[in-house]
Amino acid sequence: MQIDIHNLSFAYGHKSVIGGLSLTLNPGDYLVVRGKNGSGKTTFIKCLLGYNPVKTGMIFFDHEDINTFTKWMKFGYVSQKFEDFNYDYPITVNEMLSVYSLRRTNQSQRLKILDQLGILGIVNENVNNLSGGQLQRVFIARAMLNQPEVLILDEPTASIDKMNTEYFYQTVNSLHQTGITIILVTHNSDLGRLDLTHVLTMRQDMTYDFMTGDKFHTEEAE
């Protein structure tokens, strides 16, 4: 899916958070969005997902305006700390994935995705008993279920340990190799091990750098 963003601005009331952001992503690109807390990373993702209404500037998905876009099934999304899920009520990983795989997937495909993410062994575990790392992979599996064209991951390493973070980056690299467009938000400065194609640096003063991965790595080396 081609994503075009033209001069996007967003404000919470009178407080401007994003001002004049433009970029283009082609199918299969891997964009890393980085910046300090308060630089507008999550606000940007919320605009991209249609949670924040886009009033100033424009976002197009395959040339279709976001305000009329309805094919959200093409997106997979893993939120920060997975806080939007209602925990505590018992539900197994398999049950959870089965209610979220409404179309195009079946039991064997579900198991295949879990295997790919290295969590096949917890398929019948209660979601509430999982560790942060396991939970994160379950939510990635959920986002992958409906074979999205774009996978958006908002700072998903915030609540997991170093080993799982490493494993997570490897997983995202292998997902990217399957041709999915990846948008990964992170405040992690070490991006050397990511197969990224583009980097967007966001700052609190609403200045942005959007560059290719090659250029980013060259500048980093200097």
Next chain:
Amino acid sequence: MMPYALSFFSDLFAYDFMLKALGAGIVLGIIAPLIGSIVVVRRLSFIADTLGHFSLVGVSFSLFLSSLEVSIFFDEPLFFGLIFSVVGGLLIEMFRRSYKSYKEISMVIVISLGTALAAVFFSKAKATGSLYTYLFGSILTVTNYYMYALLAVTLLVVLLFVLFGRQIIALSFDETSAKFLGINVNIFQIIFMVVLSVVVSIMLEAAGVLLISSMMIIPVAAGMKLGWSYRSTLGIAILFSELSVFFGLWAAYSLKIPSGATIVSVNILILLIVALIKRIVLKRQIAKLAKQNVPDEL
């Protein structure tokens, strides 16, 4: 008292009204926790209470109309209760959208409006003898109309779960991600709210306004303590719900107490027993683990 208590079993099949009560109880024992589980997941446990209060407006309005000698809907307050419950449900949904981060505000507004309107109509109605029944439930006096309505509601609930069960469960666990499944969140919220309102209104006669939410929520709360999956939790909740209906009916008949009160009392008793047993088992497990982890040299 004992012979009277035992006569419940012989009377159960001897009287038509007893069989009707048992039949209604068994069906309600299934649909109450089924809908209740969704309500619990969505953190809206007070919603049934709110809708119950609003359906009481319908009951009071029906009694008010009767005292004016206006006869609509076969003089069955149940049908008015149903309409007002649905109106209450839609009002909650409307207010919920205006106060997105404070969902409970919508319920306070609707419960207050419902109670106030019910009080107005009751005060203007002449015959308010059945108020007691609607507050605390009377499953032993359900009519044929009630049984037909219950059958229709059961079909509606079954249809809802067969057609949209997955979407509704997905939406309940995670509202923000539902759009990535192609679910129209707003439409499903309204569909669920309407079905919930209908279920609440049908429970009005059996459980009573003040105890409807208990019959929906408490078996689920007990099920959550023992369940290991969504299915097992629901299965356990339905089993507890049926047990409480049966023993509640027995107590209601034997002791001449409103059925809502007896059913809910049994429900709470089961919850307490389950919580106690779980606590003992957990304590033993912890003690066992601690024993295993003591180093040899100690």
